[in-house]
Amino acid sequence: MKNINYAIDITELRKVYRVGQEKVIALDNVTLSMEKAETTCILGVSGSGKSTLLNMMAGLEKPTRGSIKIYGKRIEQMDERQLAKFRQLNVGFVFQSYNLLPALTALENVSLPLTFRGISKSKRDKMAIEMLEAVGLKNHIKHKPTQMSGGQQQRVGIARAFVSKAKVVFADEPTGNLDSATTKEVMELITKISKDNQQNLIIVTHDIGVASYADRIIHLLDGNIEKIENNLGSGVY
16 A cells, blocks of 8 residues: 655656657656655666656656656646746755856845845845855855855755755755765755755756665666665765
8 A cells, every 4th residue: 555645646657758769768657655754866878767757746847757846745636827926935946057047146146046035135034044054155145156165065055955844955966066965965965954944855866876875876877767776875975
């Protein structure tokens, strides 16, 4: 009998792209469930289907077939307006390329997601400052992205993803542009924050070192789950 309390429940997910006359199967009947507050890594080489799986879970692409349930909500059945609202209230993103707005300060970048929730400016600023302090950027609150290192910019991205205490945070190759020392700092940071806040953290990567910070590692190959590995989440960087 299935556990009805799964945070994320994916059933027979399939995605087929058409390239000219050819059909490319990106995901092939993937079935997968994730417990609440679990840190999960989707691990695979380029072309394995990991980014497609993330895009499906985030509602950025529609599956060809199958279902995606996040905290009881069927993502694939939502229209664009419903998806946008769902993401505003439930989802955070950490990107490889940081995706900060260059004209905004760290404080403004981090507080931005809160504006969509109707939170007052004074409260938004307070929450953003607390989050920036938590990621070690107390002295960079008024700095713009060009005034910060790559590691500092990624910390701003992390603060932005976690400031609203979203139920689910997706991290897409979050350390791809960072050196090994900064990678270790970033991975320890995002796994600690997600555990402290009882959030689901889903990391997509090709890096086994990054994967080692997760509770479970989902190995993808050619659009299929090759194996699922339980992990201590200790990290090797």
